[in-house]
Amino acid sequence: MDSNFFHTLRKLLEKLPGIGxxxxxxxxxxxxxxxxxxxxDLARAIAELPKHLRRCAVCSRAFNVRxxxxxxxxxxxxxxxxxxYSKREKNKIMVIEKDNDILNIERSGAYGGLYHVLGGMIDPxxxxxxxxxxxxxxxxxxxxxxxxxxxxxxxxPTKTGxxxxxxxxxxxxxxxxxxxxxxxxxxxxxxxxxxxxMTIRHALDNRR
Ligand SMILES: [Zn+2]
Numbered sequence: 001m002d003s004n005f006f007h008t009l010r011k012l013l014e015k016l017p018g019i020g021x022x023x024x025x026x027x028x029x030x031x032x033x034x035x036x037x038x039x040x041d042l043a044r045a046i047a048e049l050p051k052h053l054r055r056c057a058v059c060s061r062a063f064n065v066r067x068x069x070x071x072x073x074x075x076x077x078x079x080x081x082x083x084x085y086s087k088r089e090k091n092k093i094m095v096i097e098k099d100n101d102i103l104n105i106e107r108s109g110a111y112g113g114l115y116h117v118l119g120g121m122i123d124p125x126x127x128x129x130x131x132x133x134x135x136x137x138x139x140x141x142x143x144x145x146x147x148x149x150x151x152x153x154x155x156x157p158t159k160t161g162x163x164x165x166x167x168x169x170x171x172x173x174x175x176x177x178x179x180x181x182x183x184x185x186x187x188x189x190x191x192x193x194x195x196x197x198m199t200i201r202h203a204l205d206n207r208r
Contacts, residue, residue: 058082058141060117060134062099081114089113090145094152095138095168097121097161101154101192108200113152116141121160122167131164135171142175149177152207156192180207 006028013024031039054065056079063079081088092113096102097120105111116138120131142149151172155161169179183206195203 055117056082059093059115060119060137061102061115062117091148092150092152093138093141094154096154096192097156098193104193104195105154105200105204108197108204110197110201110204113150118155118164121155122164123160124163135168138168139171139175142172142177151177151179152204153179153181154192154203182207 009028010021010024013019013027014021019027031042034042052065053062054076055062057077059079059082061079061081065076075083078084080086089112092111093116094105094111094113095116095118096105097118099117102115102117116134118131118134120128122128122131122135138151142151151168153165153168155165165181172179182203192200
């Protein structure tokens with residue numbers, strides 16, 4: 001790894017959202033100034049992350065394994081929403097881009113169904129294997145269980161959001177679920193993550 005050491009490390013950091021080459025360099029310099037203990041703690045914490053935080057086998061939502069096991073009397077594969085005995089509305093699936101969107105929608109109290117986390121958007125110029133895999137999972141999910149699913153596309157009204165919504169609509173077409181989209185209460189370009197409660201409630205109530 002020696003000659004490629006910096007290259008590898010930088011490329012890993014650049015996988016983080018919003019991090020380009022310049023920010024990756026800043027991270028490297030900052031971590032260089034960590035104490036030796038802090039450097040070891042960081043390395044250990046990253047290595048142990050999968051023990052604590054996991055992605056749901058059904059909806060790909062990240063959940064804290066221990067907190068959830070106690071709170072929901074759940075297993076270690078499913079998030080508290082997808083867990084068999086959860087009281088969520090099981091015929092509604094809201095497709096969202098990232099985990100933070102769920103926090104915001106849950107805070108609004110306007111939705112009681114299930115989710116599907118894409119982990120990104122479909123970008124025609126940039127092949128994202130994770131997103132494509134998750135869309136495949138969505139297809140299987142809708143195809144397998146309820147014939148009368150409503151799939152709510154709640155992606156940000158940006159160019160890539162629109163592109164991704166259209167793509168998913170096309171993929172799901174043969175299964176003929178009811179597909180709705182959030183109303184344009186969200187002004188163009190505003191991300192769901194930053195929308196306030198009233199806006200979310202309005203966008204949900206007026207979905208079509
Ligand atoms: Zn789940």
